[in-house]
Amino acid sequence: MLMEIAPGLGRPRTMQGIHGPPAALRRPTRREGPAVRDDSPVAALVARARDGDKQAWDAIVDRYAPLIWSICRRYRLDRADADDVGQSVWLRLVDQLAFIREPAALPGWLATTTRRECGRVLSAARRQEALGDAVDAAEISGDDPEIAEREVLAAERNTALREAFAHLPPRCQELVGLLLEDPPVPYADISAKLGIPVGSIGPSRGRCLDRLRRYPAVAALISNEIPAGGGPQ
Amino acid sequence: MSQQWADDRLMAALGEAVRAARAVPPEFTEAGRAAYTWRTVDAELAALTFDSATQAAAAPAVRAEEASPRFLTFAGSQLTIELEIGPDSIVGQIVPSQPGHVDACPATGAAATAEIDEIGCFIIRPLPSSPFRLHCHTAADVSVLTTWITL
Numbered sequence: 214m215l216m217e218i219a220p221g222l223g224r225p226r227t228m229q230g231i232h233g234p235p236a237a238l239r240r241p242t243r244r245e246g247p248a249v250r251d252d253s254p255v256a257a258l259v260a261r262a263r264d265g266d267k268q269a270w271d272a273i274v275d276r277y278a279p280l281i282w283s284i285c286r287r288y289r290l291d292r293a294d295a296d297d298v299g300q301s302v303w304l305r306l307v308d309q310l311a312f313i314r315e316p317a318a319l320p321g322w323l324a325t326t327t328r329r330e331c332g333r334v335l336s337a338a339r340r341q342e343a344l345g346d347a348v349d350a351a352e353i354s355g356d357d358p359e360i361a362e363r364e365v366l367a368a369e370r371n372t373a374l375r376e377a378f379a380h381l382p383p384r385c386q387e388l389v390g391l392l393l394e395d396p397p398v399p400y401a402d403i404s405a406k407l408g409i410p411v412g413s414i415g416p417s418r419g420r421c422l423d424r425l426r427r428y429p430a431v432a433a434l435i436s437n438e439i440p441a442g443g444g445p446q
Numbered sequence: 447m448s449q450q451w452a453d454d455r456l457m458a459a460l461g462e463a464v465r466a467a468r469a470v471p472p473e474f475t476e477a478g479r480a481a482y483t484w485r486t487v488d489a490e491l492a493a494l495t496f497d498s499a500t501q502a503a504a505a506p507a508v509r510a511e512e513a514s515p516r517f518l519t520f521a522g523s524q525l526t527i528e529l530e531i532g533p534d535s536i537v538g539q540i541v542p543s544q545p546g547h548v549d550a551c552p553a554t555g556a557a558a559t560a561e562i563d564e565i566g567c568f569i570i571r572p573l574p575s576s577p578f579r580l581h582c583h584t585a586a587d588v589s590v591l592t593t594w595i596t597l
Contacts, residue, residue: 222457267482274478278467282474292471297596299474303481304553304594308491333499335597355483371463377459422453425460435451 246347252314254376256316263310273319274303276376280320281327287364288331298330301321320372324365370434377428385421392418484553489581489591492522520580522590527582531597535571538580542566546584550574553594557581573597 255276261269281302285295305326313319376407378386384407391403392414425431451459496519520527526541536547544565551557552575562568562582570580576597582590 215551226546231565238573256523262482265485270482270485271479274475274481278475278478280468281478283466286469296474296477297576300477300553301594303478304484307481307484308486330596336499337597350539353458371466374460374463375467378464389457389460392457393464395461419453422456425456427449 230258253316255319257416259310259313259316259319263313269391273306277320277323277368278371278397280364280373284324284327285331286307288328288335290331290334298327301330302326310432317359320368321366324361324368328361371429373430373434374425377425377431380428381421382426385417385424388414388417389421389425447455450520477554481553486591489589490522490524492520492525492527492590492592495521506543518595520590520592524588525582525584525590527590527592529580529595531573534573535569536573537553538568538570539583540566540568540582544584544586546582546586548576548583549581551581552576552578 255273258269258273258276262273262332281299282295285298290298303325306323309322321357376391381389388407389401391406393432400411400414403414409417426435498514498517498518507574516531518529518531520529526551527543528539530537536550540546540562544562545564545566546562547559548562548568548570549557550570552554555575558570558574562569562584579594580592585591586594
């Protein structure tokens with residue numbers, strides 16, 4: 214589990230596999246999440262990307278770019294640094310593609326790699342500012358395991374929900390999309406736009422959300438959450 | 447109503463998911479898609495096994511000297527590559543010693559080539575733009591690619 218370069222010095226949990234040998238993605242770095250199983254779409258995408266399917270790679274990037282971006286935001290990186298981090302993370306993943314055995318580990322690996330790259334960019338910036346002493350690793354690491362865990366779980370939840378949404382019938386996507394607008398679109402406008410009576414917006418929404426709930430990745434998410442008893446908020 | 451994610455909560459979660467995706471600048475995603483052009487199928491990868499910068503960060507008691515160079519080691523099955531990255535150049539050595547040449551390949555821009563002498567040493571000057579990787583080719587036809595190096 215320890216990164217091999219600094220035995221005994223590393224923080225074992227988060228350092229696994231970052232610059233490590235290709236074994237990096239063979240084992241999940243955390244409890245297995247509900248949304249990404251090895252029979253999941255991610256596993257199929259990884260297999261296709263490994264075999265040279267650029268569209269599959271693009272789909273992987275689209276799924277997880279929000280995770281990487283949000284971590285960069287949490288580290289308050291400016292745009293150029295965030296771009297730098299994003300590029301490094303994806304370049305490393307390209308190298309790892311051939312070695313991924315457990316796609317379930319992918320979100321965790323991406324998050325860990327991103328945090329590490331953020332730390333690198335920040336410490337490089339501070340060195341350039343000549344702020345003097347070595348940067349306190351704890352200060353820049355942001356490696357609070359709880360935050361890290363939550364971040365990955367939130368990303369998996371978001372990914373499952375977006376995927377489910379994309380699989381809704383077009384009418385449902387339109388309706389739910391309008392209902393998600395901020396500021397809210399008045400029901401009268403929705404009614405005019407979609408050509409349905411105001412009175413049926415509520416029931417239609419209910420049916421669309423039922424479909425969303427039944428989507429396998431979302432269903433897995435919900436059933437996994439019941440023992441915890443909590444909500445996403 | 448079932449306890450399973452009532453409608454309002456599901457809508458809130460969905461809204462959060464959609465907003466998280468919308469917040470990502472399109473160019474950020476596009477750069478990730480473009481990284482795929484670096485997919486390599488035939489070169490042997492040498493993994494980073496030592497990085498002085500990382501070790502300093504992992505052990506805060508060790509102070510990183512402003513001017514001290516950064517040392518990196520990459521290990522492949524046939525070659526080990528040792529690097530010393532200074533302010534304006536990279537001094538490297540491959541082990542076991544053998545001649546050849548090395549390409550410094552930045553993610554964007556043209557590669558630069560340097561000779562590897564009989565004792566396995568090479569100098570790359572100026573520094574490649576970050577991130578980059580080194581591709582070593584030896585006279586004995588060994589070809590090894592490092593993982594990405596970020597400065």
